[in-house]
Amino acid sequence: xxxxxxxxxxxxxxxxxxxxxxxxxxxxxxxxxxxxxxxxxxxxxxxxxxxxxxxxxxxxxxxxxxxxxxxxxxxxxxxxxxxxxxxxxxxxxxxxxxxxxxxxxxxxxxxxxxxxxxxxxxxxxxxxxxxxxxxxxxxxxxxxxxxxxxxxxxxxxxxxxxxxxxxxxxxxxxxxxxxxxxxxxxxxxxxxxxxxxxxxxxxxxxxxxxxxxxxxxxxxxxxxxxxxxxxxxx
Numbered sequence: 001x002x003x004x005x006x007x008x009x010x011x012x013x014x015x016x017x018x019x020x021x022x023x024x025x026x027x028x029x030x031x032x033x034x035x036x037x038x039x040x041x042x043x044x045x046x047x048x049x050x051x052x053x054x055x056x057x058x059x060x061x062x063x064x065x066x067x068x069x070x071x072x073x074x075x076x077x078x079x080x081x082x083x084x085x086x087x088x089x090x091x092x093x094x095x096x097x098x099x100x101x102x103x104x105x106x107x108x109x110x111x112x113x114x115x116x117x118x119x120x121x122x123x124x125x126x127x128x129x130x131x132x133x134x135x136x137x138x139x140x141x142x143x144x145x146x147x148x149x150x151x152x153x154x155x156x157x158x159x160x161x162x163x164x165x166x167x168x169x170x171x172x173x174x175x176x177x178x179x180x181x182x183x184x185x186x187x188x189x190x191x192x193x194x195x196x197x198x199x200x201x202x203x204x205x206x207x208x209x210x211x212x213x214x215x216x217x218x219x220x221x222x223x224x225x226x227x228x229x230x231x232x233x234x
Contacts, residue, residue: 043076046154054127054147062086062140066128068095072151074121079232081157082106083148084124085166085202086136092129097122098203105203106163109216113224119234121155123148125170136166138174145170153191158230160188160195161223164202171197183219185226198223 051071057063070087073096082098090100098106107117126136126144136144148170152160162168165178171188172181181199188197200219201212 043154047072047076047151050147050150050154054144057143060128060140060143062126062128062130062136065131067092069127070095070097070124070129071127072121072123073097074117075119076121076155078119078121078155078234079158079230080115080120080161080227081152081155081159082120082122082161082163083152083167083170084122085164085204086124086126087129088133088204089129097124101207102203105207109203109220112217113220113227115234121157123151125166138169141166141170149190152195153193156193157195158232159223159226160197162197162199164205167202168199172199182215183222185222196226198226 051069054071055069063069066087070091084097084102087097088100088102090103091097097103106122110117110120125148126140127147130136130140162171168176168178168181171190172186178199178201182201184199186197186199187194189195198219201209201216206213206216
């Protein structure tokens, strides 16, 4: 049996450790400080929590006016997320976004590029119906944009489609015009992640301005091309 020879540093280090009266176990192997199992996000649970946060919003005229929250519709795991403006009368009655005349047109627009509505995820900037179907005010857009950013982060889409100036303003600010920004691929950063984003006209606007549909059709073709380039399947 041989004795282990301690050098001067070993002796000093041992004395220091013993002086603190610590029960320590030492290993020459390096410590693995990286967790092997990444945290997994349960989208369903996170969406429930987010919906509760929106439901409990305070000092909000929209909430006081709307009959129920209109949170979202569609496939939580969809690679395509669509953001509109806010609920209208029909949406307020049914508690789902895009179910009125604008929703009918949206369904046709999606179908034109071979996408079924149930395969995408749809929400709005504001989740309660504005009085008299007015456009949400800038203060309301800003207030709800925090929820929207969390919403986008949870769904984590490969392509984000912003329909209308309200959706555009909620993420990109009010100093730009949709007529100049639509149809151009943009990168929107949310929580340090970049989302490929397309701005296009809202279906409700197209119902009032039918001559603008040709521009939305150009936008839809660009979205379809990008879906094919990214190899997205439904």
